[in-house]
Amino acid sequence: MNKNARGILCTLSGGALWGFSGACGQYLFTHYQVDSAWLTVVRMVTAGVLLTAVNLSRSGKKALAIWHDRRDALRLVVFALLGLVFSQYAYLTSIGYSNAGTATVLQYLGPVLIMALVCAYSRKLPDGRETASIVLAVGGTYLLATHGDPGTMALSREGLIWGLLSAASLALYTLLPAGIIPRWGSVTVTGWAMLLGGIVFACAIRVWTIPVALDVYGWLATGGVVVMGTVLAYTLYLQGVADVGAVRASMLASVEPVSATLFSVLWLGTQFQWIDLLGFACIMTTVFLLARKK
Numbered sequence: 542m543n544k545n546a547r548g549i550l551c552t553l554s555g556g557a558l559w560g561f562s563g564a565c566g567q568y569l570f571t572h573y574q575v576d577s578a579w580l581t582v583v584r585m586v587t588a589g590v591l592l593t594a595v596n597l598s599r600s601g602k603k604a605l606a607i608w609h610d611r612r613d614a615l616r617l618v619v620f621a622l623l624g625l626v627f628s629q630y631a632y633l634t635s636i637g638y639s640n641a642g643t644a645t646v647l648q649y650l651g652p653v654l655i656m657a658l659v660c661a662y663s664r665k666l667p668d669g670r671e672t673a674s675i676v677l678a679v680g681g682t683y684l685l686a687t688h689g690d691p692g693t694m695a696l697s698r699e700g701l702i703w704g705l706l707s708a709a710s711l712a713l714y715t716l717l718p719a720g721i722i723p724r725w726g727s728v729t730v731t732g733w734a735m736l737l738g739g740i741v742f743a744c745a746i747r748v749w750t751i752p753v754a755l756d757v758y759g760w761l762a763t764g765g766v767v768v769m770g771t772v773l774a775y776t777l778y779l780q781g782v783a784d785v786g787a788v789r790a791s792m793l794a795s796v797e798p799v800s801a802t803l804f805s806v807l808w809l810g811t812q813f814q815w816i817d818l819l820g821f822a823c824i825m826t827t828v829f830l831l832a833r834k835k
Contacts, residue, residue, distance in 0.1 A: 548784025552793040555778035560800025562770020563632075563641035565762040567809055570637040573759050577633040579751045582743040583763060585629055588771040589736025596728050607725045607733065617730060620717040621738035625731075628710035630742070635707045639700030640811045642802030643685060646821045647704030649798060651711030652831050653678040658712065674827040681823030688816045695817075727779060792832050795825060 569575040596604045608614050635644035653674050660667050667675060682705075688695040696704075722730050742748075755763065782790040798821065805811040 548781045551777040552781025552790045555774045556794035556796040557800040558774035559797040562766045563801040564804035565765035566636045567641040568762045578746045581630045582748045585735045585739030587767045592732030621734035624714040624717040626738040628714040631707040631710045635703035641805045645798040645801040648707040650708035654712040674830045677823045681820040684820030
C-alpha cells in the first residue's frame with residue numbers, strides 16, 4: 542500500500558471509529574443509564590494512561606520535558622481542564638439527551654465558531670465562503686431543532702443546549718493547544734492532558750460515588766468508547782495526517798457523523814426524518830467550505 546492510500550484508509554478508519562464510539566455511548570446511556578460524567582472520566586483516564594505509556598516507552602525522558610517548561614505546563618493544564626474535559630463531557634452529555642448522529646453533527650459547528658472568532662479577532666467581515674458557512678450552520682441547526690416549524694421543538698432543549706456547548710468546547714479544544722502542540726507533539730500533549738483532566742474531573746465529581754451496573758455487553762461498549770473510539774481512532778487519524786496532510790485528513794475524517802448516524806440507525810434503531818438529514822447536510826457542508834481556509 543502506498544503512502545497516499547494508507548493515509549486515506551487510516552483517516553477514514555479513524556473517523557469511522559469516532560462515530561462508532563458515539564453510538565457505543567448512546568447504547569450505554571439507553572440500556573444502562575450510565576452517567577455521562579462517569580463515562581467521561583473512564584474515557585479520559587484510560588486513554589491518557591495508554592497514550593502516555595506508549596509515549597514514555599518510545600520517547601523516554603523527552604515525554605516528561607513539557608513539565609519542565611513552566612509556561613507550557615500551565616498551558617497544558619488549561620487545555621486539559623477547559624479543552625479536553627469540557628469537550629468530552631459536553632459531547633457525551635449531548636448524546637445522552639439526543640443521539641449519536643445528531644450530537645456529532647452539532648459538534649461540527651465548532652469550525653464555524655472558530656472562523657467567527659478569527660474574524661472578530663482580526664476585525665474583518667466574513668468573506669463569501671465564510672458567510673455561506675454561517676448561513677448553512679444556522680439553517681442546519683434550525684432544521685434539526687424545529688424541523689422547520691418555529692413553534693415546535695423536534696430536538697429536546699437539553700439536547701440542543703449540550704450540542705451547542707459541545708461545538709463551543711470543540712472550538713476551545715482546537716484553539717487552546719495551538720501554541721504547544723508544534724513544540725511537544727500531539728501525542729505528548731493529548732496523552733498528558735487526557736490523564737490530568739480525567740484525574741481532576743474524577744476527584745471533582747467524586748466518581749467513586751457514582752453507581753454503575755454493567756454486564757459484559759456494557760463493558761464491551763465502554764471499551765468501544767475508550768479503546769476503539771479514542772486511542773485507536775486518534776492513532777489512525779494522526780497517521781492519516783502524516784500521510785496525506787491536515788487539510789485532506791480533516792475532510793476525510795468528516796466521515797465521523799456519517800458513521801455515527803449509520804451505527805445509530807442500523808444498530809440502535811434510531812429514526813431520522815428527511816429534514817434531519819437535510820440539517821445534517823447543511824452543517825457538514827460548512828466543513829468542506831472552511832477546510833481550505835488558513
